[in-house]
Amino acid sequence: MMKKILIIGGGFGGVFTAKYLLKALPKSISNDVQIELISQHNYFVFQPLLPEVSSGIINPHDAVSPLRTLIPKIKHRLARVQYIDTKNNKVQVLQGRNKKLIEIEYDQLVIACGQKSQLNLPGFAQHSFSMQNLSDAFLLRNHVLKCLELADVTLDKKLKQHALTFVTAGAGFSGVETLGELQDMVKRALKYYPNISLNEAQFILLQRGERILEQLPESLSAYAHKKLLKRGVDIRLHTGVARANRDYIETSEGEKIHTLTTITTIGSAPLDFIQRGFELQRGKIEVNTQLQVLGHSNIWALGDAALIPMHNTKGETEYAPPTAQFAVREAKNLAYNLSQHLTGKTLKPFKFNPLGVMASLGAYQGVAQIYKLRLSGIVAWAMWRALYITKVPGNIAKIRITLNWVMDYFFPRTLVQIDTDKNELVEYMHFSKGDVICQKEEVIGYFYLIVSGSVLCENEQGSHTLKSQQHFGADKQKQKNHHDFQISALEQTKLLCIPWQNFALLRQDFKQFDGLFE
Template identity: 35%
Template sequence: MRYGEATVTVVDPRSYMTYQPFLPEAAAGSISPRHVVVPLRRVLPKAEVLTGRVTTIDQDRKVATIAPLVGEAYELPFDYLVIAMGAVSRTFPIPGLAEQGIGMKGIEEAIGLRNHVLEQLDKADSTNDEEVRRKALTFVFVGGGFAGAETIGEVEDMARDAAKYYTNVSREDMRFILVDAADKILPEVGPKLGAYGKEHLESRGVEVYLSTSMDSCVDGHVVLKNGLEVDSSTIVWTAGVKPNPVLSRFGLPLGPRGHVDTQATLQVQGTDYIWAAGDNAQVPDVAARKAGVENAWCPPNAQHALRQARVLGDNVISGIRGFPQKEYAHANKGAVAGLGLHKGVAMIVMGKMKIKLKGRLAWYMHRSYHGFAMPTWNRKIRVFADWTLAVFLKREVVSLGAIETPREEFYEAAKPAPKVAQSAEAQLPPTRAKSEEKAKAS
């Protein structure tokens, strides 16, 4: 665009973007959490970045209502609008899930999971209560897609390494459970590689229960549909995602699952000034439909989102200048998944040929693909530096659980001292106290 041709305003409740495929490695300590996020103001120097939430959109007046972090809400006018709010964890009304579950959609959750797991090892190592110990060393993961399989693989690796430094905890004392309602895990890489992933996790001592679900987890007591009951202090929920529910308040046309309904040009149906892309958009998969797959939609993954963004940017400029819109079409290039250090699966699509890899070579493919897909060279270099240092240095296994409540210790030191209760004699009026002293003396 020409200088001064437009103002680009980005509204987000966080001042950074998270590269979600690296969350499992951040949870395991393979990558520094700071290197998984990209500060918006640094990488978008020519854009206006507002930290807040869009609460309502008035399409008739072309005004969005912004709720900032502090202060009163205000209106922001626009000429063109892009909806890219992503997705949130898809949950179900399971008793105890809201209180006990840990998600894996943000860097905060990845850091929290890492600290929580290491804290459980600390508890198990320092207690004589066998019930508390068993509950602390039982880890339940719900969801066998990319997020669930990668997270349990990375966390199991970290726990195995950490156990070497504990006197009373070994890997044999731990219990890792993976649960999925489907009949296979890692469906994105195909049935054969999914079966390999299941066998690999089981060879590492992970219990995998398919075609089952979790009925409840009140107070950490997990009840599965297949009848299994265990007590666990760690319940990780990775059972899929859904579009951001706030979309229902914007008056936009939505698909059956809550996605913004768009044309192949990424324009929202029925509009010529609103576009949508990524996990919150229902985008027709033109390449799949040309191959004969009816009603195909682009899956919610980074492979499509990154490419949709480029087409969307071009189409917005075309819309401003009155040029025709371009359709988004991308044939699936495959999928890669890491299952811990030096372990992974990969399916690479080259035309009509599918190359399937597993083990260390697939793990290299996983790291290479996501390493180069990471936004900005600053973050690319930092991620590769983390991986290089890990070759020569041991994994850090320290828990920083207090980071979640950093002011607690200071508050305890600075809070006002409690008033000391005065003795009964001190509470008597002066004249009465003196008379009683004389009486005692006589």
């Protein structure tokens, strides 16, 4: 009978598991196995290059590879996972423009969905940038250019200073790399902004720990610190962040730093559907050394989402770090074990000695440790690029990225600022007679007020009509996420629509408004 392997996630863990599975599955069973990969994007993101996307060295399109060309033999489903029903071996996903809820069955499940940025401090979700996916990098780049445009023309000195203050919270790899690249980008761009001088731009790196790049040996971390200081970065150790407001952030010391740009790289957190479906340890799904989720012999997990024990030479338990390097090795091990599991053979524990670590500081500077060799400066930076290009999956992506680097070396970067602001708080939608606005059982995505026209709500129990100034979609509760009715336009109808998250905030904080819907 056909067996289905379902992989959640099109990042390092998911894509490489799929690739290795195609090789690992023996011919005797490969015709009876279907592999499907679900991802909320139809492309693979090479996350280590995101800081270079945010600084405009690499075009957003060139830092990603379409999953369909990367793993053409794997069935791909563009959808967002909502829930894993481990009792019935089903995954619930939202799919398509109307976010229809679909259930997909599996025999074997591989969870490689990564984590989300930790933005749970007050105000950070609204007033800071994260650096996790392509849109984060794209938004940050456009925002920084917008700040430069503003600083160049405003007569308000304070506003100019705030627009030219760039704060990064968290001095791990992604924080340091993003700030380093950003500073380089601003420096190069200022040539074209005659009213801004370089010393007006301020770059602040906040680190709660006692040194930056704590993953690196002390000597390399000290080298990076010295280099960044020399470039004018204001590094503040033992300083965390407490809250973010529209115009400033507050540090753990109570200091207010006025800025229009805060980048948060202070850690990651489990995705909501993982939190709902599993008991977590350290915010991750606990697996055994063979990468099987504890208590579920047909569910596997790897990458940033998984807590993977490894035994060191002293027999002590350590956990695999959340890096791309590890995720790729875990994928190889997982594909082997899954194939062994399907053929009733012995599984092997995950072991890996990393090759080393490296980080770019921007402006042709880097730090690296390869086995016992420690490198810094331009040599480390060149090695960083050389190694990463070999790791980018897909030859076309490799060529594109190399061309981006060459272009960046010889030519100025583009200063095109694309307006990314979209007023999503309220929008109008128009429907003609007979148009279905919401399907029954569809997830409630908006609150709808009928501005003009009328709609028919119908289900098996009956139907009713709603007219101008009546509304629907207000009653989404934790228990009830879906429309009970199919709702369609009875005539030309104009609706005022508020995305549900925004509507929920209004109800939560504006009690009189909330009272309208009791």
